[in-house]
Amino acid sequence: MPDALMLSNISKSFIDKTVLDELNLAVPYGSVFAFLGNNGEGKSTTIRILTGLASPDNGEVVICGEPLFSRHRRLLRRTHGVSVNCAALSLIGGLIDAPSLYPNLTAAEFLSIGCRIKGLSRSEIARVLSVVSLQSSADRVVATFSLGMKQRLAIAHALLGNPKLLILDEPTNGLDPSGIRDIRKLLAELPATTGTTVFFSTHNLDEVEKMATRFAVLKAGSIQFESDITQWKASQQQCQVIEVAKPQQALACLTGQGFNARLLDNGLVEIDTITREQQAAIHRLLIKHDVEIYQSYHKKQSLEQWFTDEHTH
Amino acid sequence: MNTPTSMPQQLITLFYVETLKLKRTSVVLMVFVLPLLVILFLLGLALKSQDVSLFTAENWQKWWMGVAALWSYFMLPLFIALISSAINGNEHKNEGWRLMLSLPVSLTGLYSAKCVLSALLTLLASLMLWFYGLLGAGALTLFGAPFDPTAGAILLFSVPSLWLASLPVLVIQHAISWRFGNIIIPLSVAVVATMGIVQIGSSEFWVYYPWSYMMMATLAGNDELRQQALVIAPALATALFWLSAQFAAINKRAG
Missing domain, CATH: 3.30.70.120 (Alpha-Beta Plaits)
Incomplete structure (x- = not known):
């Protein structure tokens, strides 16, 4: 079985700064994988690449056996000759940085965007809302939500259609202590309940010890350390x-x-x-x-x- | 999961999604209110400046031409800029790009769906202008003006021409709003470009100035010029759309 996520020799530079330098990483199926690193080491760029928001200069990203980018000749070279493979994107659920929501829509209307695009039935909306305990707020306009509720809604959006790989950037940001506990529990249980592999970045290392089964540390654009959490604890x-x-x-x-x-x-x-x-x-x-x-x-x-x-x- | 894969399927889905995003926004209000403002202004002007009970066929024609002129010289270019900014601003304001581009959608599809929505709202606004024009004409008859539907019917027939002629401007404004989050940029372009419509539109250089096509398509004295505008406008709009769709990925997914 291929890995849920495989990064091979990923490089990315902005003007004269190399952000990712031959990054290699494999995330096994069914794992809860924590991606650690100090600010500026390339974590956000990696997550933007994994979710199709940026393209690598070199290297390959493979999601559940499906390449995320394809390279070809294009009329305009400024697009880097890279296009995103929608089949690979449809295997991912993503939450990048702060939640991207439309404040004028209700929670159910907002989720129906993802449902439509992913070709899911409307019953999926009720399911993901109940997973994040927002079912009673389905018809409330998002503008009236608290920060924690917005974060839950964004997670619900990422969970639409039980993606094979869930990519989350700081998933517990803005949540209250009980919300943090609920989301950690939810994410830790996802591989067993839905078969979803979870890949998340965080600065909260206590969270990693409680949730993750494996972790990697990014430094200067490449992986400096990687281990199973149980092996690390034993060592x-x-x-x-x-x-x-x-x-x-x-x-x-x-x-x-x-x-x-x-x-x-x-x-x-x-x-x-x-x-x-x-x-x-x-x-x-x-x-x-x-x-x-x-x-x-x-x-x-x-x-x-x-x-x-x-x-x- | 049954992700729409073919381009027409994706376009329909994205069109639905883009329409949904306009719920509870001021966009719908703009479609209904801006044409009404034009009619109210001209209604007030007609009532103030002359005795409407003496309205002749020529006066009626002038009134309807005034409606078409104010709309196509001034309000329509601004309306297009506002609509495009609102449709794209939804993404700039709420980090919607991040959400939409992490979903399995093609950028060209998203760009096209937004452009088609802007075009349809522009058509709807022009139809609303005609509808309010009828109501305005009805109001004038209440003040004693003799009923004459001929000129109103001519404006109705010119709505499709006006819409076709507005497409190049619509594509330009859409491309600018797609690229820039700050509403001041597309609005400034619209205001500055609108100021040149009358002057350039009455010169031989009107062909090089897409903002003048709307005036030529509806108000040009000669049929040849009108037809020329109606051939050039869709052709230019198609070329501009194709070119701008190629650039759509820059600074979105490529960054």
């Missing part, structure tokens, strides 16, 4: 954090016994650990040296911490 260093009455004494005690420990700014002591036995040994050692322990907990490095350490410089 992350774990540590023990303790709060004690005498941190300096505890630190001396632990380093004296060969533990790799350090004193944090907030007075806590952090010790790199490998096994549960080592954790028990730490507690025994501190009690033996008369160091009172107020609290002790096991800590894994978060994706946010990892991303900040590894990819922000």
